[in-house]
Amino acid sequence: MLADAWHYIATHPQQFATALGVHIAMSASALALAAAIAIPMGLVAARRAGVALAAINAANIGRTLPSLAVLALAMPILGTGFAPSLVALTLIALPPILTNTIAGLIGVEPDIVDAARGMGMTARQILRRVELPLATPVIFAGLRTAAVQVVSGAVLAAFIGGGGLGDFITAGIAMMATPLLLVGAIPVTLLSLGTDFLFGTLERRLTPRGLA
């Protein structure tokens, strides 16, 4: 079975490379978009306790929504293809990043911020040189959760014509062709584990010395 799956990849290198490329491009752009929206939102929301609480509550509700339901709802509204999948995956990635950005900033010890203010730092300097570095590990933990969710969710994009490795799985199930199904399932599992590992490593690397 594995040999058959390998044989399929060897004889259809173009198809496999395209699907893998689409999968990675879709996941990476969704994550980048979500980070570009959620991190600034988190920075603003963390300044006021009331806004922070409301944002965390909203994110918690967003987090409970089933990925497939979000992707499926994109279809009647935005149609099929890459773009609707990208929008849905971005929405899926937002909540963990937003929650962790807020949690990371709120978790910075007030004494440290006071000390920085006492040293004459401006609010901007405090944010860039004290609060953000200290919040980085928590923000990266959120990015890691989001990244794994997006890689996993991108498999489901196959249902709304988004392409990616999920195409092999759905085709394999439809034709009851196990090797074809493995051509999608094994690489996407490796991709997901690799993403988790990569972000785990980044998280450790970016933790300022003295923390952790």
Place this chain on the structure above:
Amino acid sequence: MTWFLRNWDQVALALWEHVTISLTALTIAFALSLGIGILAARRERIYAAALAVAGFLYTIPTLAFLALLIPVVGLGRTNAIIAMVAFSLLILIRNVATGIRNVPADVVDAARGMGMSAAQILARVELPLALPVIVAGLRIAAVTVISVTVVAAYVNAGGLGTLIFNGIASDHPPKIWAGALAACALAVSVDLALATLERRLRRTRV
């Protein structure tokens, strides 16, 4: 909306299926995790090993997991339930073990001093005190399982996902809307219900 009003029995049936599949998986996962979690709370090596395995399972994309099980168990509900149990283990084992570990050592000592056996301490002191953390785990696991059940319709397990897939296949948006919104509503209401329970438990204890 008109489609929903005319076919509400179909949606209700799918919802019922969804709830029963999710509950079955959650019950099995909880029983397993309770056993493993209790052992893991006592021994660091079991904890590390259990979390490593469960963490690996948790990272596998849902649809890939369901697909990988097809050569082994075929299509249908068994497949879906195995996948859901595998996905919930990480959260449940971690919370059971953490909950038990967070019970203050003096409380356990006091119970031992009162002449309780290890089993009595577990059943009457540690587990009740760990309950809020365990319920917090159940809450996340329940939402995860509901979410996986939507996808599991693709391997013929039934549930609300069936409406979504039929809707996509026949290009019939009202069906997609009904299936997807019902799944979202189910997930959100289960989450809120368990969150309320968790809060109550935290207030009455400690």
